[in-house]
Amino acid sequence: DAKTTQPNSMESNEEEPVHLPCNHSTISGTDYIHWYRQLPSQGPEYVIHGLTSNVNNRMASMAIAEDRKSSTLILHRATLRDAAVYYCILRDRLNDMRFGAGTRLTVKP
Amino acid sequence: GAVVSQHPSRVICKSGTSVKIECRSLDFQATTMFWYRQFPKQSLMLMATSNEGSKATYEQGVEKDKFLINHASLTLSTLTVTSAHPEDSSFYICSASSRGRKNTEAFFGQGTRLTVV
Numbered sequence: 001d002a003k004t005t006q007p008n009s010m011e012s013n014e015e016e017p018v019h020l021p022c023n024h025s026t027i028s029g030t031d032y033i034h035w036y037r038q039l040p041s042q043g044p045e046y047v048i049h050g051l052t053s054n055v056n057n058r059m060a061s062m063a064i065a066e067d068r069k070s071s072t073l074i075l076h077r078a079t080l081r082d083a084a085v086y087y088c089i090l091r092d093r094l095n096d097m098r099f100g101a102g103t104r105l106t107v108k109p
Numbered sequence: 110g111a112v113v114s115q116h117p118s119r120v121i122c123k124s125g126t127s128v129k130i131e132c133r134s135l136d137f138q139a140t141t142m143f144w145y146r147q148f149p150k151q152s153l154m155l156m157a158t159s160n161e162g163s164k165a166t167y168e169q170g171v172e173k174d175k176f177l178i179n180h181a182s183l184t185l186s187t188l189t190v191t192s193a194h195p196e197d198s199s200f201y202i203c204s205a206s207s208r209g210r211k212n213t214e215a216f217f218g219q220g221t222r223l224t225v226v
Contacts, residue, residue: 034214043115043202043217044153087152097143097204097215099153 003027004088009104012078020073020103022088027068032091035062035073037084038102044087047073083107111137113205115218122193122225130188130221132203138183139205143215144176147200159186193225 005023012018024033034049048055048062050071055062061074075082087102112135122128132142140161145153157173159165159180167173177189186205190197200222206215 036215036217038153041200041220041222043113043204043220045217046214049214085152097158097206098155099145101152 003090003098004100006086006088006100006103008101009106011106011108012075012082014080014107014109015077018075018078018082018105018107020075020086020088020105021070022072023070024088024090025069027090033062033064033068033071034089034091035060035086036089036099037082037086039084044099047086078105078107080107080109111135111205111216113139113203113216113218115203115221117221118219119222120224122223124194124225125192127189127191128193128223130190130201130203130223132186132188132205132218134184134205134216137205137207137216139186139207140183141206142180142186143204143206144178144186144188145202145204147202147220153202156188190223193223195225198223198225 032051035047036044037047038044048057048060050062063072085102085104087099114133116131142159144156146156147153155168156171157165157167157178159178161180161183165178175191180186200220202220203218204215
């Protein structure tokens with residue numbers, strides 16, 4: 001029972017921004033929102049995480065809705081190397097790290 | 110970011126034999142490790158969670174006697190697939206985290222592609 005909902009797939013053009021949405025309407029007040037991505041035949045890699053405020057790092061930004069029921073991962077300039085499956089995860093128990101279906105991002109040159 | 114090394118990256122074994130997969134955290138203390146299985150074009154399925162020094166907690170439907178997990182130290186966890194069969198062929202991935210804290214990121218191994226013939 002995935003706690004997050006993401007579109008199955010999205011397309012983007014190279015060097016354009018990409019906004020990947022995630023709905024998590026049952027989020028609790030202490031859940032952190034994590035994003036990971038998985039390139040083909042590799043283990044997932046960490047992208048970003050946060051609690052309430054929008055966050056930025058060198059890879060991406062994450063915008064969190066005021067009611068925290070949704071978040072958006074923002075890739076400011078998509079490259080071909082950003083083509084991957086992106087997973088939005090809520091960590092709601094100390095030992096919880098479950099994946100939903102994720103969004104497959106295709107980047108067109 | 111931290112490094113998690115998973116070995117081997119690929120393994121082919123005969124049906125009925127056992128295979129051990131190692132997962133090492135190279136530069137931090139992994140108090141919690143997660144093991145996943147991933148079939149083609151599917152998401153990662155959590156198999157078990159292990160805390161250092163404790164028995165692993167298995168997800169429903171995962172046979173603990175078939176998938177033996179050992180997490181004896183803060184830098185090493187192993188998954189042994191016992192009496193492997195072709196249906197166990199899959200991509201196995203480990204992940205390491207510190208003290209299961211949800212406000213810290215988890216780091217993943219490169220994955221092990223197991224083929225049982």
